[in-house]
Amino acid sequence: MSxxxxxxxxxxxxxxxxxxxxxxxxxxxxxxxxxxxxxSCPDCGGASRRVHSRYQRxxxxxxxxxxRTVIHLKLRRFFCDAGECRKTTFAEQVTGLTARHARHSVPxxxxxxxxALAVGGRAGQRLTGHLALSTGxxxxxxxxxxMPEPAVATPRVLGVDDFALRRGHIYATILIDMETHAxxxxxxxxxxxxxxxxxxxHPGVEIICRxxxxxxxxxxxxxxxxxxxxxxRFHLWRNLGQAVEKDVVAHRGDLREPAPEPVAPPPPRPEPxxxxxxxxxxxxxxxxxxxxxxxxxxxxxxxxxxxxVSRQLGLDPHTVRRFADAxxxxxxxxHTRRDSLIDAFKPHLNQRSTxxxxxxxxxxxxxASKASGAASRRYAAxxxxxxxxxxxxxxxxxxxxxxxxxxGS
Ligand SMILES: [Zn+2]
Numbered sequence: 001m002s003x004x005x006x007x008x009x010x011x012x013x014x015x016x017x018x019x020x021x022x023x024x025x026x027x028x029x030x031x032x033x034x035x036x037x038x039x040s041c042p043d044c045g046g047a048s049r050r051v052h053s054r055y056q057r058x059x060x061x062x063x064x065x066x067x068r069t070v071i072h073l074k075l076r077r078f079f080c081d082a083g084e085c086r087k088t089t090f091a092e093q094v095t096g097l098t099a100r101h102a103r104h105s106v107p108x109x110x111x112x113x114x115x116a117l118a119v120g121g122r123a124g125q126r127l128t129g130h131l132a133l134s135t136g137x138x139x140x141x142x143x144x145x146x147m148p149e150p151a152v153a154t155p156r157v158l159g160v161d162d163f164a165l166r167r168g169h170i171y172a173t174i175l176i177d178m179e180t181h182a183x184x185x186x187x188x189x190x191x192x193x194x195x196x197x198x199x200x201x202h203p204g205v206e207i208i209c210r211x212x213x214x215x216x217x218x219x220x221x222x223x224x225x226x227x228x229x230x231x232x233r234f235h236l237w238r239n240l241g242q243a244v245e246k247d248v249v250a251h252r253g254d255l256r257e258p259a260p261e262p263v264a265p266p267p268p269r270p271e272p273x274x275x276x277x278x279x280x281x282x283x284x285x286x287x288x289x290x291x292x293x294x295x296x297x298x299x300x301x302x303x304x305x306x307x308x309v310s311r312q313l314g315l316d317p318h319t320v321r322r323f324a325d326a327x328x329x330x331x332x333x334x335h336t337r338r339d340s341l342i343d344a345f346k347p348h349l350n351q352r353s354t355x356x357x358x359x360x361x362x363x364x365x366x367x368a369s370k371a372s373g374a375a376s377r378r379y380a381a382x383x384x385x386x387x388x389x390x391x392x393x394x395x396x397x398x399x400x401x402x403x404x405x406x407x408g409s
Contacts, residue, residue: 012061012107015094016073026132028067033074039092041078042100044085052077052089059098061105063132071105073098108133109143116140152177152184154202159232160210160220162190168318173216178209192219199223211235249330283343289332296323 007014013032020031038049054076061069073094080087097105104112112135115124121137128135155177162171173187173195187194196219199205205224209232210216220229292315299309310320326332342349 012096012105013071015097016071023067026067028064028069030061030069030071032071034076034092034094036092036094039076039078039090041080041082041085041087041090042093043087043090044080044082046080046082046085048078048080048090050079050081052079055091057098058103059105060103060108060133062108062111066132068132068134071097104135112140113143113147116144152182154204155179155184156205157207157209158184158205158227160195160208160216161232162211162213178207191215192222195219196223199227212239249333286333290329292319293323293326293329293332296320300324 013030015035016032017035018030018032020029022029038047040047054074057073057075059071059073061071063069075092075094075098077089077091079089091100093099096107099106099109102109112124112128112133115127118124119127121141124140125135125137128140157178159176159178160173161176162173164170165172171190173190175184175187175198176182177184185198187198190213192215195216199220200223203224205227208216208220208224208227208229210220210229212231212235217229220227292313295313296309296315299312300306304312306317306320306324309315309324310317313320315323323332
């Protein structure tokens with residue numbers, strides 16, 4: 001094979017002298033030696049021709065004719081004679097073929113990185129096995145981790161929020177470009193100094209969209225004093241919802257039944273047995289929360305530790321802590337009012353559906369069938385919940401080990 005042909009087929013071997021190629025079972029072994037006269041120090045960049053020693057590296061290359069290729073490459077170690085350089089000696093690298101501490105050739109590393117990015121570690125391991133490139137999954141994941149970080153422009157509108165690496169213990173901060181919704185960076189904690197440092201290193205942020213945590217406010221003021229700070233929509237809505245809900249629950253004793261409407265009574269109609277007025281039952285979730293709160297408080301009053309309460313009742317320690325720290329049951333019921341918006345109207349709707357009274361046009365099945373698929377499904381889901389209650393067995397007290405965790409835990 002002529003030199004020209006060889007370089008067309010294997011351009012990454014242009015910098016070495018191939019001495020021998022032989023098939024060895026599933027392997028293709030290539031014996032080669034570095035062909036360059038001098039090498040550059042990786043630390044100072046200075047060229048050196050003074051050889052310190054010689055050694056051999058084994059470099060795995062892409063498969064040829066279904067055989068895994070192994071290059072047995074003779075390399076040299078050079079002295080670095082630059083006086084100010086920290087290195088005394090250094091190993092030479094072949095441009096386009098080798099990299100420091102890498103067991104795969106540069107083109108092979110690029111292929112493996114693409115495979116790892118496309119299919120991940122385990123699937124990549126299986127795939128490379130079929131391509132005669134057998135590579136472990138951890139090697140593939142390491143290739144992803146060693147990729148350089150993509151350059152991200154400093155966003156004009158920056159979103160700042162925290163997230164849990166380990167809930168209740170370790171939190172970090174994520175920065176989002178609010179105009180493209182792309183993650184920009186992750187900070188290792190959620191302190192003011194870290195955020196301020198990032199903002200100083202990335203000037204140009206005009207608007208900082210954050211939650212109401214004091215640390216972020218301080219960090220934003222310090223790091224980007226000219227930026228406008230706004231509360232993000234999610235936290236505004238959530239805070240408003242929580243405040244209103246807490247207020248309503250706290251004052252629910254003051255709520256009165258609406259006065260009956262002064263309209264003429266409808267003509268007497270034989271009422272089926274199921275149209276007896278149904279009092280809105282307390283939601284099961286509220287009942288369960290009340291029972292758990294009572295049980296937790298009773299055990300704690302008896303001197304049982306929180307850990308033992310958790311074991312005895314089969315509750316998560318976080319749940320026990322929440323129940324123990326609650327000043328009253330109302331603090332817990334704020335978060336248990338699920339699906340409660342229609343509870344007050346259920347008796348009325350049950351009565352309407354069982355007395356064959358005409359439903360409003362917007363609620364009739366006929367109009368619902370004309371509506372969109374999503375609207376039809378909503379109607380179906382809603383109407384089934386409004387159906388007359390089926391006779392039920394008396395609910396038994398849930399055993400703690402069978403109970404699911406309460407909301408918010
Ligand atoms: Zn040097």
